[in-house]
Amino acid sequence: MSETELLALLRELDDPERLEWPRRYDRAATGLAFSGLVSRLEAGFGAPCESERDTQDSSEYGRVRIPAEATVCGTRIVVCVSKFGSLAEVCADNPGAFLGTDEAREEGALDPSDLATVERALAELGYVSVPEELLESDYEGPSSLEHFSARPTWWTRFFGLW
Numbered sequence: 001m002s003e004t005e006l007l008a009l010l011r012e013l014d015d016p017e018r019l020e021w022p023r024r025y026d027r028a029a030t031g032l033a034f035s036g037l038v039s040r041l042e043a044g045f046g047a048p049c050e051s052e053r054d055t056q057d058s059s060e061y062g063r064v065r066i067p068a069e070a071t072v073c074g075t076r077i078v079v080c081v082s083k084f085g086s087l088a089e090v091c092a093d094n095p096g097a098f099l100g101t102d103e104a105r106e107e108g109a110l111d112p113s114d115l116a117t118v119e120r121a122l123a124e125l126g127y128v129s130v131p132e133e134l135l136e137s138d139y140e141g142p143s144s145l146e147h148f149s150a151r152p153t154w155w156t157r158f159f160g161l162w
Helices: 003-013 027-045 101-106 112-124 154-159
Strands: 050-052 060-066 077-082 087-092
Touching: 003 154, 027 060, 027 077, 027 112, 077 112, 077 154, 087 101, 087 112, 087 154, 101 112
Parallel strands: none
Antiparallel strands: 050 060, 060 077, 077 087
16 A cells, blocks of 8 residues: 555544544454464464564554564564554564664665565455554544653554553
8 A cells, every 4th residue: 555545544544532442343353363463474484473462551452573583684573463454563673673664674674575474464364564654653633642642643543552
């Protein structure tokens, strides 16, 4: 999806009445999809992946951590999954460690083939990968987020703590 299409999707998913999870949130289906993602990433990288799920007081459902030893560059990859619209974010090392996957690749921390393996798994399972650069841009939606963050971002809205 283009940046314009992704921003339109973020705005469409943004419900100021439902900050932690969407109106038709299906916890069981989200958990099943997440389990599928963990399995797919473990198979793709040939290593067990640590995961945490069903994050409380957050619009993030969970995270999958691909161990550094399983990646070409020796940097762990973290995949964050939102409770909203199967949104996902891919990060080298941790969210915020790099300003996106482009910077991580330029600095030699993320191999394009590793990123392709993650992105392919996300796409095949119906997730929408949103670049960290876009998620870190200023939030411009209808929800009141100022009491959660001095500078609300799209990441705050769809992956932040409440």
